[in-house]
Amino acid sequence: MKCSEFLNELTNYLDGMLDARTKSELDDHLAWCHNCYVVCDTTRKTIEIYRNSELYELPDDLRSRLRSAIMSKCAEKRKKSDPPLE
Amino acid sequence: MSTIQPNIEQPVSEEMQLVRRAKRGDDQAFEELVRRYDRNVFRIAQHITQNREDAEDVVQEAFLKAYGNLAKFQEQSKFYTWLVRIAVNEALMKLRRRRPERTVSLDEEVKTEDDSLPREVADWSPNPEQLYNQAQLRDILMRTIQGLPPGFRTVFVLRDVEGLSTEETAEALELSIPAVKSRLLRARLQLRERLNRFFQKRGNGDGHRKPASGDGDQ
Numbered sequence: 001m002k003c004s005e006f007l008n009e010l011t012n013y014l015d016g017m018l019d020a021r022t023k024s025e026l027d028d029h030l031a032w033c034h035n036c037y038v039v040c041d042t043t044r045k046t047i048e049i050y051r052n053s054e055l056y057e058l059p060d061d062l063r064s065r066l067r068s069a070i071m072s073k074c075a076e077k078r079k080k081s082d083p084p085l086e
Numbered sequence: 087m088s089t090i091q092p093n094i095e096q097p098v099s100e101e102m103q104l105v106r107r108a109k110r111g112d113d114q115a116f117e118e119l120v121r122r123y124d125r126n127v128f129r130i131a132q133h134i135t136q137n138r139e140d141a142e143d144v145v146q147e148a149f150l151k152a153y154g155n156l157a158k159f160q161e162q163s164k165f166y167t168w169l170v171r172i173a174v175n176e177a178l179m180k181l182r183r184r185r186p187e188r189t190v191s192l193d194e195e196v197k198t199e200d201d202s203l204p205r206e207v208a209d210w211s212p213n214p215e216q217l218y219n220q221a222q223l224r225d226i227l228m229r230t231i232q233g234l235p236p237g238f239r240t241v242f243v244l245r246d247v248e249g250l251s252t253e254e255t256a257e258a259l260e261l262s263i264p265a266v267k268s269r270l271l272r273a274r275l276q277l278r279e280r281l282n283r284f285f286q287k288r289g290n291g292d293g294h295r296k297p298a299s300g301d302g303d304q
Contacts, residue, residue, distance in 0.1 A: 007204075011271040015252075035207045039278070042210050042285075046278045047246045049215050053227050056132035056141070058125045066128075066142060067120055070149045074113060077154060 001029045006036045014044055105165045109156050116156075120149050123166055126248055127173045133243040134177035136232055137184065144180060148173035163257055167250065170258040174240060181236060204275060206282050214285035230280045234273055241266055242273035 006029050012018050013026050030037045058066075101122075107115035124145055131144035151172050152159075159168055215223055231239060244255045245266070256266045 007275075008271075011267055011274065014274075017252075035204075038207050038209050039204045039275075042282070043274050043278045045210060045214060045285075046274060046281055049281075050227060050231070050242075050247055050277070051249075052215075053224070053247075055224060055228055055231075056129045058128040062142070063124060066145050067117065067124065070120055070146055070153075071113065071117055073146070073150055074116065074153045077150070078111070078113070 001025055003029075003033060003036055006030075006033070007039070010040060010043060013040070014047070101165050102161060105156070105159065105161065108153075109159075116153060119152075119165065119169075123169055124149070126166075127169065130170065130173055130240075130243055130248060131177045131180075133231065133247070134174065134236060134240055135180045135184070137180070140177070140180040140184070144173055144176045147176045151176070164254070167254045167258050170244065170248075170250070170254075171260070174244075174258060178236070204279060206279060208282055208286040210282075210285040211287050214281075217285065226281070226284050230277060233280060234276055238269050238273035238276065241269040242277065245270050246274070 006026060009018065009022065009026055013023065018026065030040060101119075104115045104119050104122075108119060127145050127148055128141055131141035131148075132138065135141055135144065148169060152169050155172075159165065211217055218226065231242070234242065240259065241255060241261075244250045244258060245252065250258065252263055252266055252270075255261075255270075256263045259266070261269075
């Protein structure tokens with residue numbers, strides 16, 4: 001297996017979406033190719049760091065302000081579409 | 087080497103029960119859906135628009151649109167995937183308004199392919215996120231992901247940060263599965279390449295680097 005072939009399968013490899021035979025070919029490649037091992041390892045770390053990063057968390061006060069705004073606009077919308085019966 | 091597993095799994099039936107109650111006019115059920123997904127929609131919107139006010143607007147507009155169009159939701163996908171699709175479209179519209187000089191599209195093509203090929207192969211410190219204090223790390227991660235083209239950034243955020251499956255990401259972005267996979271690979275490799283200079287092992291052996299003074303945890 002060439003490094004470019006390994007790279008093409010990297011996403012499927014990291015996501016555990018390969019059949020057993022292809023996975024074992026990739027494992028064999030990783031066992032001797034240090035560069036691909038490092039690329040694979042650091043890509044996995046990249047994903048984990050972003051997944052655990054909690055960037056852009058919604059603060060509680062803003063969250064409840066947004067929710068009240070949403071729900072009152074929803075109520076207005078409903079009023080407009082369902083006028084009360086006389 | 088271990089594989090990466092998606093980190094969100096909501097029981098579909100419970101979600102669908104809320105959707106059905108909301109369709110019948112139960113606003114409390116809709117509010118529960120807002121509560122369940124507002125944080126996700128906000129994160130996605132911030133990643134796409136890179137602007138806090140725009141992200142707040144997107145949260146409101148996406149839920150209002152979902153509310154107004156609930157009757158049209160066919161229940162063939164998860165409500166969350168449908169909602170993400172609405173939110174992504176709203177966020178892209180905001181981005182286009184802010185950057186009219188640049189066309190913003192999820193279909194940006196392959197010109198950046200060379201950027202994705204690993205040019206620098208250096209091992210990272212065993213715990214790279216511990217090389218920096220929290221504020222520095224957030225800054226590094228934000229600046230790095232903001233440098234990706236919107237089409238790559240959005241796929242990476244949905245798939246790897248929010249934990250949607252490849253199929254759900256494809257559906258939410260109206261892309262084919264091969265297109266999602268190809269963008270995801272390139273997004274992951276570009277981020278990795280850009281993070282190299284912050285996280286690679288240092289020459290002094292322990293890989294540690296002192297945080298710059300006056301910038302965070304005292």
